[in-house]
Amino acid sequence: MGERLTTSTLLVTEEDEKKHEIIRAKGEGKELTKEEKQRLRKEKKQHKKNKKDDRGPPEKEKEKEKASVPAPSKPATQSPAHKAAPVPVNASASESPVAAEKPAKSKAELRAERRARQDSERASKQGKKEGGQQSTSSKPKATPNELQPVVKRLPDHVQVDDPVALKKLAKKLERQQKSGQGCSLNITGVKVPLRSDYGYKVSLFSHLHQYSRKNPPTQQISIPVTVIHPSIVRLGLQYSQGIIAGSNARSVALLHAFKQVIQDYSTPPNEELSRDLVNKLSPYISFLSQCRPLSASMGNAIKYIKKEISNIPSQCKEEEAKRILQECIDSYINEKIILASEAISKYAIEKISDGDVILVYGCSSLVNHILCEAFEKQRKFRVIVVDSRPRLEGREALRRLVKKGIRCTYVLISALSYILPEVSKVFLGAHALLANGYVMSRVGTSQIALVAKAYNVPVLVCCETYKFCERVQTDSFVSNELDDPDDLIVTRNGKTHLENWQTVKSLGLLNLVYDVTPPDFVDLVITDLGMIPCTSVPVVLRVKNVDQ
Amino acid sequence: MNESIILFIPLCSQIREDPDVASAVAAIRSLLEFLKRDQSETILGLRENMTKAIQRLEETDSSVAVSSGGELFLRFISLTSLEHPDLSQCKNVMIERGELFLKKISLSRGKVGKLCHTFIKDGAKILTHSSSRVVLKVLENAAADNKRFTVYVTESQPDSAGKLMAQKLHNLNIPVTVVLDAAVGYIMEKVDLVIVGAEGVVESGGVINKIGTYQMAVCSKAHNKPFYVVAESFKFVRLYPLNQQDVPDRFKYKADILKTVKDLNQEHPMIDYTPPSLITLLFTDLGVLTPSAVSDELIKLYL
Numbered sequence: 001m002g003e004r005l006t007t008s009t010l011l012v013t014e015e016d017e018k019k020h021e022i023i024r025a026k027g028e029g030k031e032l033t034k035e036e037k038q039r040l041r042k043e044k045k046q047h048k049k050n051k052k053d054d055r056g057p058p059e060k061e062k063e064k065e066k067a068s069v070p071a072p073s074k075p076a077t078q079s080p081a082h083k084a085a086p087v088p089v090n091a092s093a094s095e096s097p098v099a100a101e102k103p104a105k106s107k108a109e110l111r112a113e114r115r116a117r118q119d120s121e122r123a124s125k126q127g128k129k130e131g132g133q134q135s136t137s138s139k140p141k142a143t144p145n146e147l148q149p150v151v152k153r154l155p156d157h158v159q160v161d162d163p164v165a166l167k168k169l170a171k172k173l174e175r176q177q178k179s180g181q182g183c184s185l186n187i188t189g190v191k192v193p194l195r196s197d198y199g200y201k202v203s204l205f206s207h208l209h210q211y212s213r214k215n216p217p218t219q220q221i222s223i224p225v226t227v228i229h230p231s232i233v234r235l236g237l238q239y240s241q242g243i244i245a246g247s248n249a250r251s252v253a254l255l256h257a258f259k260q261v262i263q264d265y266s267t268p269p270n271e272e273l274s275r276d277l278v279n280k281l282s283p284y285i286s287f288l289s290q291c292r293p294l295s296a297s298m299g300n301a302i303k304y305i306k307k308e309i310s311n312i313p314s315q316c317k318e319e320e321a322k323r324i325l326q327e328c329i330d331s332y333i334n335e336k337i338i339l340a341s342e343a344i345s346k347y348a349i350e351k352i353s354d355g356d357v358i359l360v361y362g363c364s365s366l367v368n369h370i371l372c373e374a375f376e377k378q379r380k381f382r383v384i385v386v387d388s389r390p391r392l393e394g395r396e397a398l399r400r401l402v403k404k405g406i407r408c409t410y411v412l413i414s415a416l417s418y419i420l421p422e423v424s425k426v427f428l429g430a431h432a433l434l435a436n437g438y439v440m441s442r443v444g445t446s447q448i449a450l451v452a453k454a455y456n457v458p459v460l461v462c463c464e465t466y467k468f469c470e471r472v473q474t475d476s477f478v479s480n481e482l483d484d485p486d487d488l489i490v491t492r493n494g495k496t497h498l499e500n501w502q503t504v505k506s507l508g509l510l511n512l513v514y515d516v517t518p519p520d521f522v523d524l525v526i527t528d529l530g531m532i533p534c535t536s537v538p539v540v541l542r543v544k545n546v547d548q
Numbered sequence: 549m550n551e552s553i554i555l556f557i558p559l560c561s562q563i564r565e566d567p568d569v570a571s572a573v574a575a576i577r578s579l580l581e582f583l584k585r586d587q588s589e590t591i592l593g594l595r596e597n598m599t600k601a602i603q604r605l606e607e608t609d610s611s612v613a614v615s616s617g618g619e620l621f622l623r624f625i626s627l628t629s630l631e632h633p634d635l636s637q638c639k640n641v642m643i644e645r646g647e648l649f650l651k652k653i654s655l656s657r658g659k660v661g662k663l664c665h666t667f668i669k670d671g672a673k674i675l676t677h678s679s680s681r682v683v684l685k686v687l688e689n690a691a692a693d694n695k696r697f698t699v700y701v702t703e704s705q706p707d708s709a710g711k712l713m714a715q716k717l718h719n720l721n722i723p724v725t726v727v728l729d730a731a732v733g734y735i736m737e738k739v740d741l742v743i744v745g746a747e748g749v750v751e752s753g754g755v756i757n758k759i760g761t762y763q764m765a766v767c768s769k770a771h772n773k774p775f776y777v778v779a780e781s782f783k784f785v786r787l788y789p790l791n792q793q794d795v796p797d798r799f800k801y802k803a804d805i806l807k808t809v810k811d812l813n814q815e816h817p818m819i820d821y822t823p824p825s826l827i828t829l830l831f832t833d834l835g836v837l838t839p840s841a842v843s844d845e846l847i848k849l850y851l
Binding site: 353532 | 752753840847
């Protein structure tokens with residue numbers, strides 16, 4: 001009887017909370033999340049009413065409420081729970097030894113119930129959201145085993161001007177450090193640091209992060225690091241300081257760091273490697289994305305690794321599993337990056353004829369490789385390297401090409417229309433190829449493609465297929481990266497004019513990293529599958545999905 | 549090589565007997581004959597001989613269609629399980645598939661004609677370039693459908709193939725006028741649509757056709773007239789030219805000129821490349837395609 005009362009009071013308090021939530025959510029105009037929360041609550045209540053005699057779940061709910069996070073943010077934990085189902089399951093697993101004295105059902109049955117509930121919620125939600133939201137997250141938040149399409153939300157890193165999203169992100173990082181611990185009890189004050197933005201942001205881009213290089217995220221991590229593996233910390237630092245730059249370099253470095261992580265990993269007792277390792281990787285990925293937003297290629301690599309890890313059979317021994325994973329990573333790097341660049345060079349060299357004048361922009365490892373290969377195959381051509389501030393990456397490309405012995409000219413991008421009448425072809429690298437045929441690349445690329453089109457010079461984009469992503473974007477505002485604004489400050493003749501730019505209230509410095517080029521400006525895309533027009537990118541994605 | 553003699557004879561005789569047959573179809577027929585008479589011991593040897601045969605055929609008739617048709621033929625016959633232990637069984641399977649392929653492509657022109665003639669409205673004025681058997685078939689179907697239309701054909705120098713086309717159309721009782729190649733811009737405002745054939749359809753969705761087609765396409769774009777291309781699917785080829793210079797020399801000139809002349813810069817090319825941005829629709833036996841869908845179909849055919 002006493003328990004009955006607690007159940008009903010619990011339901012009442014829940015209803016009040018729900019009302020608060022609805023009012024708050026209404027105020028912020030988050031229609032869909034409110035609806036889904038309502039449905040969540042209704043279904044939960046339904047479950048509880050069906051099992052009125054079972055006291056286990058409601059008391060577990062109360063436990064969970066008090067133990068992990070304060071009540072008002074309970075919906076916050078519920079909705080991310082849809083995205084990463086194993087996490088609350090593991091949280092409940094960690095709490096079940098604590099709540100051992102409850103005369104409830106066994107832990108496995110409770111876990112199964114919760115999972116069934118979440119599955120039903122997910123299924124009903126999926127039925128409602130057919131068209132899906134705007135962009136998919138480049139960080140995969142769904143469980144690897146899930147075969148249904150997950151609800152696509154705006155990723156947190158493009159909702160910086162929304163305080164609710166920021167709070168959610170902070171809570172998620174906090175939750176990750178605890179779930180990373182699992183059953184161990186030495187939870188210190190260490191957590192995945194939330195980097196704070198720096199400087200005044202131009203209003204069009206206020207939804208993106210803008211960090212300062214003088215403020216590395218590693219400063220907020222105390223020693224010893226218990227949550228984040230040291231090779232990941234080093235990698236994050238290298239990303240944020242710009243030591244490792246370039247799409248391929250970042251992906252390869254990421255995969256090598258993951259190899260180290262897997263090598264040093266040991267399965268805790270009562271855990272399965274396939275599920276626990278994925279959970280271990282989540283805080284690392286959050287940390288890396290705090291250091292520098294993940295690129296499309298890194299996102300695809302992470303998806304691949306998570307899939308491989310979850311496909312490890314449960315009866316596999318730990319050493320065997322680790323060996324399999326190392327081999328998978330090695331073969332991924334070999335196939336998708338090294339061999340792909342060989343295949344692309346082969347196709348690209350057919351397009352380079354004697355007497356060509358080739359224009360390249362910035363430093364793309366793939367384009368440099370193609371040009372060096374063509375030079376070795378005795379093609380006679382000369383190269384014009386176009387460069388732009390503040391990164392001045394063209395100098396690195398120039399260095400590599402001149403070392404090979406190729407004749408090069410170096411100009412800044414402002415001289416582009418002057419130099420283009422001499423050019424016979426333009427070779428560009430890509431950071432990612434989007435599903436609607438747009439090319440996402442270093443800022444300045446779309447400018448070059450535009451001017452080349454005006455002069456009727458063919459534009460060739462070289463891109464491996466692992467950089468193809470299913471995102472759709474038509475402009476460079478929605479999803480981009482803002483680099484450190486202090487990079488734009490230059491000292492000439494001892495004078496730095498922009499030194500005190502922060503004091504001028506109406507001045508904003510914008511240091512964009514990427515831009516998107518429409519497919520009308522691109523004549524040909526060379527991939528490891530062959531030469532395709534820019535509009536055929538979805539075909540390749542479809543073929544790849546069928547293969548997998 | 550005895551094989552080369554075996555190839556030349558059926559090819560020449562077929563083309564002379566039946567001028568209605570596309571050169572690619574005749575080439576594939578000879579390849580099939582070659583396959584039946586081939587004496588090699590292994591499948592690898594067979595493939596090598598077939599590839600050499602295709603090369604010989606290309607030397608005889610350097611059109612794009614022969615090259616693409618040959619490659620597709622080779623792919624089609626070997627795209628099946630050749631796991632039989634006995635070579636003669638494998639050969640029989642390949643011959644069977646070869647006959648099937650030949651039958652399919654013989655019917656393709658009819659399919660294209662059926663698809664396209666509905667786009668010709670009553671009272672239409674059509675402009676076409678040089679002599680194409682597929683366009684002729686389309687116009688034949690439209691005339692059989694009791695549609696009234698007039699046709700303008702360009703003369704198409706240097707071989708005056710346009711006059712041949714005009715003669716054929718005259719035999720079908722279709723009102724036809726021959727215009728100079730230089731008069732395309734002049735006549736464009738009068739016509740309603742432009743239909744041309746193709747020697748080859750490339751990966752980008754562009755077409756390779758008799759010289760003068762590119763001019764016609766640019767003019768029709770300037771006047772906002774639809775520019776339709778009719779082609780059978782065996783003409784799809786794995787080329788990707790970026791501009792006119794990028795088309796390989798072996799397609800631009802006739803085979804005998806390639807062999808005899810030293811300086812190709814003095815010779816006049818026989819074909820040009822029309823980029824996909826100027827083409828409205830392509831009519832093929834695989835359906836009515838936009839230029840960007842050609843790459844899709846090519847991936848399906850070749851991969």
